[in-house]
Amino acid sequence: MMTKQEFTLDGIDEVINAMDALSPEQLLKVVIAIERKALNTTIVQPLRSAIPNVSLTSGIGITKEKGSNRTAYRAGIKISKRKDLNILPEGVILLLLEAGTELRTTKKGANRGQINGRSIMAPIIESNAEDVITKFKEMFAEEADKIIARKLKRLNKQ
Numbered sequence: 001m002m003t004k005q006e007f008t009l010d011g012i013d014e015v016i017n018a019m020d021a022l023s024p025e026q027l028l029k030v031v032i033a034i035e036r037k038a039l040n041t042t043i044v045q046p047l048r049s050a051i052p053n054v055s056l057t058s059g060i061g062i063t064k065e066k067g068s069n070r071t072a073y074r075a076g077i078k079i080s081k082r083k084d085l086n087i088l089p090e091g092v093i094l095l096l097l098e099a100g101t102e103l104r105t106t107k108k109g110a111n112r113g114q115i116n117g118r119s120i121m122a123p124i125i126e127s128n129a130e131d132v133i134t135k136f137k138e139m140f141a142e143e144a145d146k147i148i149a150r151k152l153k154r155l156n157k158q
Contacts, residue, residue, distance in 0.1 A: 026147075034143050035073055036062055038135040042128045043075035047121055051094070059090030060121075076125060098122070 039062050048057040061078040077098065079091035100117025 030143055034139045038132050038139055039075040042131040042135050046124050050120055056090045056094055059094045
């Protein structure tokens with residue numbers, strides 16, 4: 001199981017001060033978009049390329065963290081609703097392959113097997129965690145510059 005990582009961004013206060021012209025809703029949209037882009041380029045794409053079965057790559061993506069604020073997202077296995085009751089979603093299959101299962105037996109003691117997990121995704125996510133932070137910083141500054149330029153352009157037209 002992976003640990004939850006929290007981080008702070010040094011030097012971001014200057015950028016936020018420059019973005020005071022934005023409403024909180026606009027700023028939140030910018031942060032969400034940048035967070036998703038950073039996760040996609042540094043985590044999701046390497047994970048998809050590491051999965052040997054191409055049909056399972058749709059089970060990897062970015063999902064909103066349940067029970068948290070509006071800006072918390074996570075990248076990794078994405079478990080969707082079943083479209084067909086006879087077919088497991090790709091995310092469930094990936095979860096079983098990644099984590100494995102315990103030895104299963106029937107009530108009468110017959111062995112039903114066990115899936116041994118192969119940790120393919122966890123090392124990729126852990127090794128790219130710092131890259132996500134770096135990419136977020138870069139993209140935040142770029143996106144902030146674009147938004148400030150648009151705001152100034154609108155103000156100059158008035």
